[in-house]
Amino acid sequence: MEWYDDYNIDVDLIDTQHQELVRVVTRLQEALSSGPVNTEIASALKFLVQYTQQHFHDEEEIMRAIRFEELEHHQKLHSKLIDEIKDILLAIKKGKGVNAYDLIDFLTDWLINHIRYEDKKIGRAMEQYKNETSDWDGSLA
Template sequence: MKWDQSFSIGCDVVDSQHKELVCLVDQLESSLESGLAPHQLGEALKFVVNYTRHHFAAEEAFMETIGFDELENHKKLHGNLIKEVTDILLRLKHGENLSPEDLVKFLVDWVLKHVQEEDQKIGVFTRNRKHVAEQAECRLKAETSRRKLTLARMEKLKDLFKQKLIEIEDFKEQKVRIFTNMLKELGLNQLRAGFDDLHYFLSQNVICHNELRAVVVAFLQKSDLQKGLSEIIEIENKLLYLRSFHEFEMITDSQFDDCKAKILDAL
């Protein structure tokens, strides 16, 4: 199986991820005749697990941004694929042998039925709404790049801890600092994007609820509320910023009400 333009949906980030899947299928198909080595099968399964976690999130974010009208149905299809992958892993965990042929068939069906059929509906929708899709793709590229950078920093930190070069207290402190710096680098005018990133990492079990809270509190403690409100342009980000101070009990109810009234008066 080779990649060609018939697989493209018109979003570079999603297309690039689809290319990785097609490339894997091609490599496995080519290796079947000579026999797949155990490590190839293991790497393929590792790829599939990571793929279902990160690719589906990226694809769904793109669909949501462009207003794709079959988003909910597509999410259900993703859910079914995740269930199939989970079932394969459970079978292996319980000692059942998985033949290379079965894995390749699963991946081929995935590409032919999902990428070439269902995902092409996204492509048609994208071409019909080119301007909106281009803006969505730019945001998705920035988001993907930003999250990869943060994950790379986390992997480096984990590596230092595994090598016993830092203590657990250092690890926890630096972990909060990594995500706090992520918010700082984005800036107040992209606060919504930063909070979306935090909740994405929460959904992927990269951080827990307590760590998310610690990150937001650490970020807000280094901010001046009034100065921040004057710097933020969009009213949505102003209200999000203000609500964060209130949610984490860093301002009183009366301060919150006064600031909110001033923001709404500017409408």
């Protein structure tokens, strides 16, 4: 998976985390293409779940701070993905074979679409919030 600059939403913390997510998916891709599948996939996916949960948490904090209108909808998209990855982990644990290519396609598509169509809205909302909140010092806590 490759990172393109137009994936930036111009919120530094989020962009940095998105780049790390792309790296994690890429590592997963490499793990899948280099032989024995299940143990490698399981540990890469576990890391992906942990990292993604932290990232979603941070993203949601930012959305809350700028009173983002679509917070609830966006949160639902996040928890749906976490549930789907957890289902895959469970299937692996039960010894079910996972189609590596389907898995990578699914993750790559999700990430690209989510960043480009959903997270971009956060960047725009942040810009608007900055403009409307003249006394805002830029802190997000």
